[in-house]
Amino acid sequence: MAFYGMYMSPLYLILVGPTLLFAAWAQIKVKWAYSHYSQILNSRRMTGAQAAADMLRREGVSDVTIEEVDGWLSDHYDPAAKALRLSPGVYSGQSVAAVGIACHEAGHALQHAGGYAALGIRSLLVPTAKLGSWLAFPLIFVGFWMHVAQLAMVGIILFGAVVVFQIITLPVEFNASSRAKDALQHNGILTRPEEIEGVNSVLNAAAMTYVAATLSAVAQLVYFALILSGNRRRD
Ligand SMILES: [Zn+2]
Numbered sequence: 037m038a039f040y041g042m043y044m045s046p047l048y049l050i051l052v053g054p055t056l057l058f059a060a061w062a063q064i065k066v067k068w069a070y071s072h073y074s075q076i077l078n079s080r081r082m083t084g085a086q087a088a089a090d091m092l093r094r095e096g097v098s099d100v101t102i103e104e105v106d107g108w109l110s111d112h113y114d115p116a117a118k119a120l121r122l123s124p125g126v127y128s129g130q131s132v133a134a135v136g137i138a139c140h141e142a143g144h145a146l147q148h149a150g151g152y153a154a155l156g157i158r159s160l161l162v163p164t165a166k167l168g169s170w171l172a173f174p175l176i177f178v179g180f181w182m183h184v185a186q187l188a189m190v191g192i193i194l195f196g197a198v199v200v201f202q203i204i205t206l207p208v209e210f211n212a213s214s215r216a217k218d219a220l221q222h223n224g225i226l227t228r229p230e231e232i233e234g235v236n237s238v239l240n241a242a243a244m245t246y247v248a249a250t251l252s253a254v255a256q257l258v259y260f261a262l263i264l265s266g267n268r269r270r271d
Pocket residue numbers: 140141144208209212
């Protein structure tokens with residue numbers, strides 16, 4: 037099969053199509069939840085940065101810095117620098133969404149400080165996953181296009197490494213969110229039921245984007261593997 041025809045095949049639409057729709061829906065949902073709950077103030081009027089600092093302090097973690105970075109939903113934890121990088125709306129926002137996202141990132145810092153196993157495995161896989169995301173598609177396309185099955189096979193194996201990375205990311209993300217939800221309630225930052233519901237809605241929507249991306253990657257991996265085995269049978 038010519039490489040340009042790969043994305044037009046009915047098999048691709050049946051296998052990968054639904055996961056792409058699910059991913060688009062998850063993206064819309066997370067944007068909606070963030071926009072909605074960044075309008076609703078938490079009753080303690082705490083900023084995201086304050087809530088994250090409070091969560092880290094209560095857990096006895098004192099060597100993590102909290103910084104503001106540009107961008108929209110660009111929040112992340114940098115393990116190399118031991119820094120929580122929060123977007124402006126999360127850093128200084130006093131909303132339900134701001135404390136939810138800030139404490140999710142603080143959850144990653146606590147995973148790092150506590151030697152959470154899935155985070156350690158994920159960090160080990162970063163170089164392979166990076167290589168895979170650079171090389172997998174070019175190798176797969178060129179391999180199919182020039183009918184060099186070995187090349188396509190190497191590409192598929194590299195893409196498999198990316199899929200493994202995405203799968204191991206899921207428990208890391210779910211765990212950070214459940215740490216955030218627990219801390220926000222235990223530390224008395226969320227009091228009203230609608231605040232708890234808001235944080236759940238934002239963090240669950242964010243988790244759904246990771247699930248959707250993983251499902252989509254698994255579906256593509258299966259698709260490429262089926263094409264490769266089909267080509268081999270014809271050869
Ligand atoms: Zn996260």
